[in-house]
Amino acid sequence: MALNDFRPMMERCSNCAGCKFIPFDKIKSIRFAENCPSIGYYNFMTYSARGRFQLSQSLLDGRTQLDDTVTEAIHSCTSCGYCDVGCKVTRYNLETLEHNIEQKAYAVENGKVLEGQKPVIENLKKEQSMIPGTKKANRTDWAKDLKLKDLFKEKAEVAFFAGCKYSYDPKLQKIAQSAVKLLQSAGVDLGYLGAADNCCAGRAHQMGFFKEFKDRADANIKAFETAGVKTIVTPCSDCYHAFKRQYAKLGLNVKVLHVVEYVDQLIQEGKIKFTKTVPLKVTYHDPCHLGRLGEEYIPWEGKEKKILNQIHTWEPRRPRYNGAYGIYDAPRNILRAIPGITLVEMERIREYSWCCGAGGGCSESNPEFSAWTAGERITEANATGADALVTACPWCKDNFVNAVDENGNKIEVLDIIELVQQAM
Ligand code: SF4
Ligand code: SF4
Incomplete structure (x- = not known):
């Protein structure tokens, strides 16, 4: 779609403010x-x-120019997708997230990008990683002592995909290593793409760099197909969303699981057993791309039509992604299964969760905005009285670790895999 294709949605927006607040009946x-x-x-x-x-209306009508102020506003969106969920509480015919990202793509096509985005995209093109300064040659270093099968040389039931953050960040690599060992100890036959392992580029899509996303996605889909991959498991929420929703749209036909889904299943099957108590009061942060944006892609082809020349609808009926079927229960099941853990909930959870601030490339392009967003979540987590904030995404974890709340308070931040490991 092009930005102009969103005009009917621009005109239909009723200025109700549902995209700015959690549903009124859910406000605590x-x-x-x-x-x-x-x-x-x-x-x-x-x-x-x-x-x-x-x-967008103003830009398309020529009333506003794509100057630096407008460019800054367009890219200052974490692509968290809450507006989309909030809008769909009462509306069915607007796609606010898709529009926001298309608006970013419009700016990118016109050469209007933020300084902080440039090294990210340049590194993606040169080194196939979204983390500036990282090299393709070092991408699989994190996995060198693990017994992961190279899927181009031997078969395995499941492909493990770590993603850029877990592959390169020395503070996070051990979480990916723990996840691999955990699955292997439960009997999962794991492989990975080896030298063909590259960035999923999901964040490039969130930032409106559609060509860069498509180039990488096409290459990765070809690699998965050549390696005969049937199931992908990833500990990264961004990769999860990219494969499950964006790649599926481009034709990737594999089962996609986040590590939390797999671990929850293995606990229920009795293949992962806890032997230690972890006496901790925790609160869980739903990553946007695992939660409200973690719903399965449903193929659809159809067209918009009007009933009585008034009511907009689609023929055939169009899928409605409103976040309700994201991955919320699996991480909570894991936390409740760990002896000693008490789970307390924040006010904004599940599809109404507040973003960590790192999405849409904002942690690189708009670091102050990104840090403020993370600080807001830390305030909310501290209000529960929890000892630790737990998440299931390396981008969330990193952004929370680096942030402080409005009073200068931090909180211990843990990846859910770290807790599972402690309890084994
Ligand atoms: S919730 Fe939807 S209809 Fe309401 S103001 Fe926001 S975008 Fe417009
Ligand atoms: S930051 Fe999130 S809720 Fe706000 S406009 Fe962007 S996607 Fe929508």
């Missing part, structure tokens, strides 16, 4: 009622989904 306190980090931080209508629709 005014402090945690908002749910769009972008308008929350910049405090100006253009930064909300509603404002972004209006901005």
Whole structure:
């Protein structure tokens, strides 16, 4: 689609503000009622989904120019998808997230990108990694002492895909290593792509760099197909979303699991057993791309039509992604199964979860906005009285570890795999 194809949606938006707050019947306190980090931080209508629709109309009509201020506003969106869920509480015919990302692509096509985005995309093109400064030659170093089968040389039932963050960040590599050992100890026959392992480029898509995303996705799909991959398991929420939703749209036909889904299943089958107690009160952060954006891709082809020249609908009926079927129970089941852990919930959870701030490339391009967004979540986590904030995504973990809340408070941040490991 092109930006102009979203015009009917721009015109249909009813200015109801549902994209800015969690549903009114779910609000527990005014402090945690908002749910769009972008308008929350910049405090100006253009930064909300509603404002972004209006901005596109104005750009397409030639009333606004794509200057530096507008470029900054367009890219200051974490692509967290809350606006989309909030909008669909009452509306069925607007795709705010798809529009936000298309608007970014419009800016990218016109050469309007942020300085912080350039090294990320250059590194993706040169080294097939979204982390500036990292080299393709070192991508699989994290896996060298693991007995992962190279799927181009021998068969394995499941392909493990670590993603850039777990592959390169020395603080996070051990989590990917633990996840591999955990699955292997439960009898899972694991392989990986070896030299063909590259970035999923899901974040490039979130940032509106469609060509760079498509080039990488096509190459990765070919690699998965050549290696005969039937099931992919990943500990990264961004990779999970990329494979399950974006690659599926491009034709990848494999089963995609996040590590939490697999571990939950193995616990239920009795293949993972806990022997130690972990006395900790924790709260769980739902990563956007595992939670509300973790729903399965449903192929659809059809067209928009009007009933009585008034009501917009689609023929045949179109899938409605409203976050309800994201991955929420598996991580909570794991936490409840670990002896000694008490799970307390934050106010904004599941499809109404607040973003960690790292999405859409904002941790690189808009670090202050990104840190503020993470700090808001730390405030919310601290309000529960939890000892630790647990998540299932390396981008969330890193952003929380680096952030402090409005009072300068931090919280211990753990990947769920670290807790599983402690309890083994
Ligand atoms: S919730 Fe949807 S319809 Fe309401 S203002 Fe936001 S984008 Fe427009
Ligand atoms: S995707 Fe997230 S940050 Fe972007 S406009 Fe929607 S709610 Fe705000």
